[in-house]
Amino acid sequence: MSEFCLVLCTCPNPETGRNIARLAVEKKLAACVNLIPGLESVYAWQGAVEQDSEVQLVFKTAKVKVDELHKLVLSIHPYDEPEWLIVDIQSGSRTYLEWMRSSLR
Template identity: 55%
Template sequence: MSDYCIALCTCPDRDTAEQIARTVVSEKLAACVNILPGITSVYAWQGEICCDNEVQLIFKTRHRDADKLFNRVLMLHPYDVPEWLLLDVADGGADYLKWIASSLS
């Protein structure tokens, strides 16, 4: 496992996504957050099949900051159970990884 990871989280709308992104970047919990609009999520929830328009957040962070990031997202997020998936970054551009580290300290 590397020092770096990507976290995924969906939001109900762009305003919520931007609020979360701006907060976690300003608090140095994520170096960068990409906001991808216009996704459609199909999922089972409380015995029903749901289909909703959502916004995808992609957080760039370090594994050691991921728990703090997740707890902060939970405080800001309107969903009872927000998506939270961590993907290990196997490798990356050395300068980009240094930039992530410097952005989080």
């Protein structure tokens, strides 16, 4: 089983995404966070179909950091229920994974 994962989380705008990403990296809860702008989301929420522009965050982190990262995100995220999906990293280049490991220490 791999020690690393990706965490997906959407944000309402780039400013919010950058703030969350910067704090996560500063606190060594993520080695890197990609911000993907221009996302259009269609979803069911409280009995209605909603449509919004969002920014996708992709956190690269260690599984042991996920709970603390989630607490950080929940403490500053403006959504009532932010996306929080965890995808195992099955493999990757040895040097990149070592960089991740050292960045999270």
